Amino acid sequence: MxxxxxxxxxxxxxxxxxxxxxxxxxxxxxxxxxxxxxxxxxxxxxxxxxxxxxxxxxxxxxxxxxxxxxxxxxxxxxxxxxxxxxxxxxxxxxxxxxxxxxxxxxxxxxxxxxxxxxxxxxxxxxxxxxxxxxxYAGPQAGIAGTRLLTGVSSGPLIGTIIKPSVGLSPADTASLVLELAEGGIDFLKDDELQANGPHCPIADRVQAVMTVLNRFADSTGKKPMYAFNITGEMDEMKRNADLVRDAGGTCVMVGIHSVGLPCVTELRRHTDLPIHGHRNGWGLFSRSPDIGISFIAWQKFWRIAGVDHLHVNGLRNKFSEDGASSIASARQCLTPLFRGAKDFRVMPVFSSGQSAEQVEDTYKALDSTDLIYCAGGGIMGHPQGLAGGISSLREAWQAAVAGVSLEAYSATHPALRAAVETFRPRFS
Known part of the structure; x- marks a missing residue:
């Protein structure tokens, strides 16, 4: 309630x-x-x-x-x-x-x-x-600022997570980022497990990735947003936020449970970059109906602290949370928290086993395209490759917004058809 x-x-x-x-x-x-x-x-x-x-x-x-x-x-x-x-x-x-x-x-x-x-x-x-x-400052970018930075004025932001989650070098990561950018991606993020280890130090990763994205932006006019995982000690996060900013980056990611409310609040005071709030560990608070904290209560703390994006899982996701809960969580992110210009609305992030297959039902349930729709395997596991995976998501959202069924639209859109055939059985 x-x-x-x-x-x-x-x-x-x-x-x-x-x-x-x-x-x-x-x-x-x-x-x-x-x-x-x-x-x-x-x-x-x-x-x-x-x-x-x-x-x-x-x-x-x-x-x-x-x-x-x-x-x-x-x-x-x-x-x-x-x-x-x-x-x-x-x-x-x-x-x-x-x-x-x-x-x-x-x-x-x-x-x-x-x-x-x-x-x-x-x-x-x-x-x-x-x-x-x-x-409290609250979200710096929120929905409008995220759209401005990505150049996506309407519709969902199509996003993905760098996979494999760990093990790629900075050069490997940059190569994958370039292929995703050329395929039309709007938003990319580090996996929450990819931090600042010796095989992929954040300074080298930022340099490699932003070199690719800056060149891509110079040639196309579009710069996909990349959320670099800067989770760490407070001074370290500040330095790395500055590193991302100075390299031309437009977003940082923080494992908010790992660093806590005071660190998120201080990071917001320090940087103007959007903060992508990753809720890894959320199941500790949410899985049991008999103890813990509901998303309705929990998300208010982090919005006030200053995150701009919050994960909400998604329909037919790979975790235990049901779809109705994910939709209710997304609605909360889009609901003003305070009256006035500083309403502290944030961008909900759908993720966790998402593909083109869930898009139609997601749009019907949420009735909004103010969201980031992140698909890892849903893009990288597409039989037509990364570009095919990205196209399938765009086509699914085009169909949903137009009120055309996934089945009907996929009949004339091969990338979408391949996605439906590939992903439909997985979490149904």
Whole structure:
């Protein structure tokens, strides 16, 4: 459930909603969570006066019971005769943590998941007051800036990931990039596993790749965007962002879970380049319905911190996430987070086993082409080669936007037909 920004409520508070299961009473357990995450502890203390609790204690805003069960969803230290599930909504004074993303995260997703009174707990949504839009830069490029830098004014950005993920030299990578650029690619990225190792140092990779892309841009007027993986220590990321900028690059990629919110925030302050936010490790937060953080809540932190692109998987992807979740995630990226010019919208990135085969259903479900559609095997595994793979994706999107079925359009477009025949069986 997404409750958005509720302007009729206090703007100096943080609101969060959870799916809670407990062997105890919902109200009692909600009070334990509220106390643990604000002014209370496991016992009554003299210093926690009524005045202090009123000013700084977390408030229970609402509780709605949704069901009762005979067994706990997760291991629980407290045995119960029944386990009650419900949606609870809590709020905290902004004075507790200040306008600080790391401290909001510690408040709404800190020491509550492991409480003994909890047999399931999932953070569903967080509401940030407008003050966060004033303190944090948010996305530098977002959707409009990414389109401007790539020269793709409408339609999806057709993208790919350098494959094999690791093992290629800088020269090998540059050779592959040139072939992809000549095939019509809009966006390329390092795999998240390709960092700064001795077989492909980032300085050499940037030099080799940007030499190719700059020459291609000089001769054609089009410069595909390449997201170089600069994940590392803070000083190292700043140096490498400058390296990419000075070489004429237009994007950097960061494994956002690996570096954390403060590093992404500082990198955004340091560089004007778009930040491609890779969510490797996301399954730790998302895979279980009984613990973790929903994408609705999670993505808000990273948009405020300053990423411009966020991965959302895709339909019939190679992971455990279902297609409906991926579409809902993409919609969140395209939904304004704050009012005003700084709405912090970001470009959703469809990836993970994508090919021309999923395009028609993706467009029908999302009803937008504001996205990066990344296909690794879907391009490089195409029987007509890289150019055929790229053409098949463009043709699939042309058909989808025109309202023509994939089958009908592929009858007169050989690259698309080959893609459908090659990829349709894989994840259906």
């Amino acid at each position: 997404c409750f958005g920004n509720r302007r009729e409520e206090n703007v100096d508070r943080i609101y969060a909603e959870y799916d809670l299961e407990t062997p105890g009473d919902l109200t009692d357990t909600a009070a334990i969570i509220a106390g643990e995450q604000s002014s209370g502890t496991f016992m009554k203390l003299a210093g926690e006066t009524e005045a202090l609790k009123e000013a700084f204690g977390a408030r229970i805003e609402s509780i709605v019971e949704t069901g009762q069960f005979d067994k706990p969803s997760l291991p629980c230290k407290i045995d119960g005769t029944k386990y009650t599930r419900g949606k609870i909504r809590l709020s905290w004074s902004l004075a507790n943590m200040g306008i600080s993303l790391p401290n909001v995260l510690a408040t709404v997703a800190g020491n509550l998941f492991e409480l003994r009174e909890v047999s399931a707990l999932r953070l569903l949504d967080v509401e940030f007051p407008q003050e966060f839009a004033q303190k």
